[in-house]
Amino acid sequence: MSMRYGIVILPQDRWADGRRKWVEAEQLGFDHAFTYDHLSWRSLAGEPWGSTIVTLTAAAVVTERIRLGTFVSSPNFRHPVPFAKDVASLDDVSGGRFTLGFGSGGTGFDAFVLGQQALSARQRHERFAEFVELLDALLRFEAPDARAGETRGADVEPPYGISFDGTWYTAHEARMVGRAAQQPRVPLVLAANGPKGLGLVAQFGQGWVTTGAEGATGEEWWRSVESLSGRLDDAAEAAGRDPGSIDRYLSVDSGGQYALQSVGAFEEIVGRASGAGFTDVITHWPRADGIYAGSEDVLSEVASRFVRS
Secondary structure (H helix, E strand, O other): OOOEEEEEOOOOOOHHHHHHHHHHHHHOOOOEEEEOOOOOOHHHOOOOOOOHHHHHHHHHHHOOOOEEEEEEEOHHHOOHHHHHHHHHHHHHHHOOOEEEEEOOOOOOHHHHOOOOOOOOHHHHHHHHHHHHHHHHHHHHOOOOOOOOOOOOOOOOOOOOOEEEEOOOOEEEEEOOOOOOOOOOOOOEEEEOOOHHHHHHHHHHOOEEEEOOOOOOOHHHHHHHHHHHHHHHHHHHHHOOOOHHHOEEEEEOOOOOOOHHHOHHHHHHHHHHHHHOOOOEEEEEOOEOOOOOEOOHHHHHHHHHHHHOO
């Protein structure tokens, strides 16, 4: 399988400016375009930051081919029931082009902005697992045809719906309004590095995404990436699943590097990602300054030499 290329466009521009980037990402030939799903992010917390779902919906309207997604959503400020409606509606608007990247949630700005208490790594995983389980059920649920008295897709009693009573989330006879374009549901690309998280990928994920070991750089980071990919193989086999059935996304702007610093850097990084078994690489649209600072000329040359080939 040839490498697929993704680009992250941060939701910082007014739409009059942001629209150009989403349209151009498709014209440049990228396979998918993502945006972060945060209330804000790290060093950019004092800068403008738009709504993820609104931005992706607008992008869906002005594009036709490119897949769109979150990189990544989390439970930090979302509940599975309303979020499932957002996901299904966005997939419908995009004509079945939405991919949901989802993770356990970091410990940065949006972990506490609503007044939440700090969670341990174990608590964050348990919350993540509950969210994914309920979200999966909601996105797969096929509402019954009340006129025919049918209950297709769920073993439930009238008035029909999904009920869930967990430690972190509850739902009472929740129903979807409308349906996603992709069936049986929108594909999930789950972010995970630990053994429990990788087990969740093997159970629910059509794909896996990683930024490598936190804090690692250079060769140490590449070794972590290769090791994690091998651990995913083990998790898939333990779950009775073909490891090759899981798409593998690598954020190539992690580990102290920015892939679009030059055409040569991009070529080398993508080659190493391919050698480590990754099917998809994700880089970031160059910003004028600060993190991911770079040149759109490099982006265009990379697209012409690699993405469109």
